[in-house]
Amino acid sequence: MEANLLKTIFNAFDHKSNFVSHSELNSGHINDTFLINTDFGNRYVLQRINHHVFIDVEGLINNKVLISNHIKSKFPNFSEQELSSKILLFVKAQNTKFYYHKENENYWNLMVFIDDSITYEVVEDEEIAYEGGKLLGTFLNLTSDFDSSQLIDVIPDFHDMSFRYKQYVSSLTNASKERLKKTTKYISVVDELKVEMHILQELKEAGKIPIRVTHNDTKISNALFDQYKKGICMIDTDTVMPGIIHYDFGDAIRTICNTTAEDEKDLSKVEFNLNYYKAFKKGFIEKMKYSLSPIELEYLPLAAKTMIFIMALRFLTDYLNNDVYYKTRYPDHNLDRAKNQFKLIESLSEKLVF
Structure with missing residues (x-):
């Protein structure tokens, strides 16, 4: 996907940082996921939700945010930085919703990337x-x-x-x-x-x-x-x-x-x-x-x-x-x-x- 388009979509969210570069994350078979690098060193995960597979995308995103906020509430003494290193956190769009969408186009949501993290495709031990x-x-x-x-x-x-x-x-x-x-x-x-x-x-x-x-x-x-x-x-x-x-x-x-x-x-x-x-x-x-x-x-x-x-x-x-x-x-x-x-x-x- 073109960097300019991703930059436009990324800028629709309230992250207070500037787009520098991106790379694709091969993390699933249904949605498209991109890692966004910014000028402040913060990184984000920008995800396109496949609305052909998921009929109620707004409901799906609301589910994710509700659960994220509920888990977040269990750690009232954590700073925002501590939370962002331990919990999946979502970023609001400029319109205050947790997704970006244009009529007849895709839905997107944005998450804070958890640094120094890895995943395993298979269990090794x-x-x-x-x-x-x-x-x-x-x-x-x-x-x-x-x-x-x-x-x-x-x-x-x-x-x-x-x-x-x-x-x-x-x-x-x-x-x-x-x-x-x-x-x-x-x-x-x-x-x-x-x-x-x-x-x-x-x-x-x-x-x-x-x-x-x-x-x-x-x-x-x-x-x-x-x-x-x-x-x-x-x-x-x-x-x-x-x-x-x-x-x-x-x-x-x-x-x-x-x-x-x-x-x-x-x-x-x-x-x-x-x-x-x-x-x-x-x-x-x-x-x-x-x-x-x-x-x-x-x-x-x-x-x-x-x-x-x-x-x-x-x-x-x-x-x-x-x-x-x-x-x-x-x-x-x-x-x-x-x-x-x-x-x-x-x-x-x-x-x-x-």
């Missing part, structure tokens, strides 16, 4: 897994007293098992004979697991698991660390919305504990890393021990299995629907992804007691 668990636990603990009904559903039914299962059932009626034949084994696996995989959904609907603020995109690359592998904060809060903690815990485990990429074809390489699971869970519970209800704690292992299953089901559904949702690089890419996740479930089930 148990220390990172442990710190990642502490970060997620801290985020959920700090927001545990926030009224989640103030937040919009950014992506309705995102982790809803009943919704995902209905999509899957519909795909069976639309699939070609060839694709049905290739997925026979996994259709049987879904049938075997479907009752167990609806347990969390049923507990949620029965009101037995509390609805909380949840992050909903808890891969390790959305956890920010310092240079010494110590956690700073959770980032990329675009999908913050009401949910149950099992969504966040389970999806973090899904991405942290797989020994391979999620499209690895050699299933002999796909294993559930039990040591990373234990390290992440330890850190998570350390920060959540006063916020977790007994039933939430009891179902953490099932959360891991359930979130892996949801992704396996989504990949399988998309394959049966002729690959209409996920980008693919070859004809059976989604099938390979589904196989990978089902193998991860198998490995997890061998190593965890439910």
